Amino acid sequence: MSTLSNIIENEDMEKILSEFTRLEDQCYLENAGSSLYPESLIYQVNQDLLRNVYMNPHSDKYTKDCVDHIRSSILRFYNTDSSKYSVIFTSGTTQSLKLVVESFQFAYDQNEVQNCGSFVYLRDNHTSVLGLREIASDKNADIIHISHDDFLNALNLSHSTSNLSMKGRNNRGGNSLLVYPAQSNFNGYKYPINCTEKIKEGCLDNYVKKNLCKINCDWYVLLDAASYLSTNKLDLSKCQPDFVALSFYKIFGYPTGLGALLVKNSSNEVLSEKRYFGGGTVDIVLSNEDYHMKRELFHERFEDGTIPFLSIIALKHCFDVINGLIPKVINNDLMDTISYHTYFLAKDLYLQLDLLYHRNGQKAVVFYTDSEFDDINKQGAIVTFNILRSDGSYIGYAEVNYCFLL
Numbered sequence: 148m149s150t151l152s153n154i155i156e157n158e159d160m161e162k163i164l165s166e167f168t169r170l171e172d173q174c175y176l177e178n179a180g181s182s183l184y185p186e187s188l189i190y191q192v193n194q195d196l197l198r199n200v201y202m203n204p205h206s207d208k209y210t211k212d213c214v215d216h217i218r219s220s221i222l223r224f225y226n227t228d229s230s231k232y233s234v235i236f237t238s239g240t241t242q243s244l245k246l247v248v249e250s251f252q253f254a255y256d257q258n259e260v261q262n263c264g265s266f267v268y269l270r271d272n273h274t275s276v277l278g279l280r281e282i283a284s285d286k287n288a289d290i291i292h293i294s295h296d297d298f299l300n301a302l303n304l305s306h307s308t309s310n311l312s313m314k315g316r317n318n319r320g321g322n323s324l325l326v327y328p329a330q331s332n333f334n335g336y337k338y339p340i341n342c343t344e345k346i347k348e349g350c351l352d353n354y355v356k357k358n359l360c361k362i363n364c365d366w367y368v369l370l371d372a373a374s375y376l377s378t379n380k381l382d383l384s385k386c387q388p389d390f391v392a393l394s395f396y397k398i399f400g401y402p403t404g405l406g407a408l409l410v411k412n413s414s415n416e417v418l419s420e421k422r423y424f425g426g427g428t429v430d431i432v433l434s435n436e437d438y439h440m441k442r443e444l445f446h447e448r449f450e451d452g453t454i455p456f457l458s459i460i461a462l463k464h465c466f467d468v469i470n471g472l473i474p475k476v477i478n479n480d481l482m483d484t485i486s487y488h489t490y491f492l493a494k495d496l497y498l499q500l501d502l503l504y505h506r507n508g509q510k511a512v513v514f515y516t517d518s519e520f521d522d523i524n525k526q527g528a529i530v531t532f533n534i535l536r537s538d539g540s541y542i543g544y545a546e547v548n549y550c551f552l553l
């Protein structure tokens with residue numbers, strides 16, 4: 148009998164496979180684009196919707212309580228709670244990222260717009276991040292990009308001889324925002340996620356020098372976790388980025404159109420510049436005068452309009468189904484088990500493709516990777532490659548799609 152996983156017992160794998168019979172004999176290799184939803188998830192969601200009366204949470208306390216319960220489940224899933232983080236529902240990672248930059252106060256003082264911090268991003272970021280620089284530059288932030296190597300070097304070189312206590316008092320350089328992916332969606336490289344402290348201590352200060360002068364700014368970290376979270380564990384009791392952006396379909400396959408922005412409560416004041424308000428984000432608004440009063444609860448001020456409450460209700464079942472389906476083989480943890488299972492699948496593909504040669508000795512596959520699949524802490528379950536013809540020319544990716552692995 149063949150082994151279906153290096154990590155999960157065959158019996159459990161058979162149970163998992165029975166959730167995806169719709170694939171028939173197809174092999175799904177696009178998990179980085181979207182996970183596949185298990186059959187029982189759709190069944191459970193439908194049963195729930197057919198049996199219960201859910202209404203607009205702005206008017207119905209029961210639905211609002213269900214939604215708030217799910218906020219708590221999300222925080223618990225990432226090993227934190229509402230005393231430390233808030234959940235803002237969004238339409239997905241892209242909107243979460245946008246919301247941070249649109250609301251972020253780069254200026255040291257709201258009335259002193261010349262003392263603005265920097266918007267710093269990794270060149271390795273998703274296109275959703277690159278577009279943020281347009282918003283940031285409208286807000287007078289300096290736009291700075293850092294290469295993969297420079298970023299990792301800056302983290303490695305930094306010593307914990309913190310001058311953090313010096314900061315804040317003399318923060319004339321404004322507030323700077325670093326955004327980077329926890330895992331590159333392009334090639335699955337995993338960046339350190341436990342480096343928030345080092346960044347706040349100023350390990351990137353050299354990159355934001357103005358006229359060669361060192362400046363003091365306060366640093367904030369926006370973690371693009373969309374790709375990482377689909378197959379990896381995030382423990383917010385161990386690492387605490389100020390903001391985490393995520394999309395749920397990448398983790399569970401369903402529902403689409405729903406993501407979240409997790410905000411560290413102690414950092415929420417820097418998101419002071421949200422302009423728009425509407426349905427649900429205000430307590431009082433006068434239509435004939437320029438007056439409105441924002442909602443008291445932090446997340447309510449950021450959720451414009453009616454949140455997709457039925458999709459949020461579906462999330463409850465996402466957590467239940469995945470917990471019931473995947474055995475906790477590694478570290479007694481669900482996501483660690485998924486992480487190891489998918490890592491070994493991808494590594495197996497990588498090693499097999501690496502052995503392919505044409506008869507003339509020409510390698511048949513070229514990889515785009517920043518790791519050799521030798522360390523699960525640095526490489527996620529994505530294999531990015533081109534296939535070459537025997538003359539070394541490329542077979543275009545329209546012919547053979549990039550291969551993203553389940």
Ligand SMILES: *Cc1c(COP(=O)(O)O)cnc(C)c1O
Nearest residue numbers: 239240241273275332373374394
């Ligand atoms: C998928 C992805 C995004 C965009 O997510 P959307 O759900 O399309 O908004 C952003 N960053 C990374 C790293 C991703 O993998």
